[in-house]
Amino acid sequence: MTNSGSDRPGEFEMIARLFAPLSHSAPGAFGLTDDAATIAPPAGEELVVTADALVEGVHFLRDDPPESIAKKSLRMNLSDLAAKGAKPMAYLLALSLPDWIDIAWLETFARGLGEDQRAYEIHLIGGDTTRTPGPLTLAITAMGSIPRGTMIRRSGAQAGDLIFVSGTIGDAGGGLAILKGEGDSISDAQRAALIARYREPLPRVTLGLALRGIASASLDVSDGLLADLGHIAETSKVRIAVDVMRVPLSPALQACWRDDQVARVRAATAGDDYEIAFTAPEANRSVVLEAAAGAGVAVTEIGRAEAGHGVVLLDAGGREIAVPRKGFTHF
Ligand SMILES: [Mg+2]
CATH class of the missing domain: 3.30.1330.10 (PurM-like, N-terminal domain)
Incomplete structure (x- = not known):
């Protein structure tokens, strides 16, 4: 070379x-x-x-x-x-x-x-x-x-914007856990599906192109959904509230980690998802869903940006969940 x-x-x-x-x-x-x-x-x-x-x-x-x-x-x-x-x-x-x-x-x-x-x-x-x-x-x-000038920044979210995420969250974390010895109780096909998500993530290139001019802020989820949304909250100077039970889990991950609040907190703080987390004004909700359908990728509305700062996970009753570790830290 x-x-x-x-x-x-x-x-x-x-x-x-x-x-x-x-x-x-x-x-x-x-x-x-x-x-x-x-x-x-x-x-x-x-x-x-x-x-x-x-x-x-x-x-x-x-x-x-x-x-x-x-x-x-x-x-x-x-x-x-x-x-x-x-x-x-x-x-x-x-x-x-x-x-x-x-x-x-x-x-x-x-x-x-x-x-x-x-x-x-x-x-x-x-x-x-x-x-x-x-x-x-x-x-x-x-x-x-x-x-020129149209790159979707982390800094464009405004109070009132909706929070969306593509695909499903936590699969790569589940795949890594399986490689380290978890997940004995699930089927071979489910194990293979989760390990594949860890080894070969699916970058949402077509969706990203479709979000030009629609999303107000965006990033890819690498260190954990909650940690990465924290970056949007910080650069956009908003508070981001995520409803934990709306965090999308795949059937394979639900089989491996169950489908309760503990599993969703774990998924939202695992890493390596390589999904797109983004914000958009509420007026763009239907346009977002059309863009996602056109790109062939599921997109889930998981929360809202508000005045304030930081990122929080809310339980089904709207109460803040204490999360000791928001995601993967390198140092
Ligand atoms: Mg990134």
Whole structure:
């Protein structure tokens, strides 16, 4: 890949050969043969740029299939673009590889990237590969495009706006719990469904595009629904109240964690959902639901923004639930 700084040229040439085909549809990538790439958004649009790093043991497990690790790393970035209303264009990939990674692993990894590139219409345009004595680490910088000035910010929520979330919440947390030994009582199909949500999240790219001009604030749920809504509350200077029993749970998660308040609190404070949480004026409610139907994604109204600050979970009687931990914290 571009800028490859390695003392094992044979191996790294092979890596370049694996990754160069992923760049062939991007004219400014020059087949990964130059020091840098060029990229231009369509006329009248601007680039939306986001970066996410994934570390073995933190975002994925060493035994996860290489194609799943590839897809999760790309999809985490696609999820950020989706939450901003951006159309995916291109990405850069930096790999820090420990010695246990072999060419067969990399071939499977590259195949996973290729499958997602076709699914989400995004192209590799460059990156870097190094060795590391530490854990496997992947850093992706993704770029999308959006009509100038229309990126959906975190800061646009107003008191009175409704709170929505796409898909279902807590499935990835359930999948991780299963990989760590929970969930003996549920069916194999349900276990597989939850583990798939942990390993291969589903970025809501089509929904994100449909929310342009409709949502007042938006972000993707990575650290936990409650923690991430807290970011909207803080930047928008509103209080966000979420009705815990409206937090959407999948049938598989209900089987695994039950369908009570405890399960919904746990789901709202688990992480790795990669759903879109957003706000919209009440007048846009039907437009939101039409946009979601058009995108083929379920969207659930879960609460309301009010004057004040912070984020709270309310029980079925409207009383505030004490939540010791709102989500995943990295430090
Ligand atoms: Mg995000």
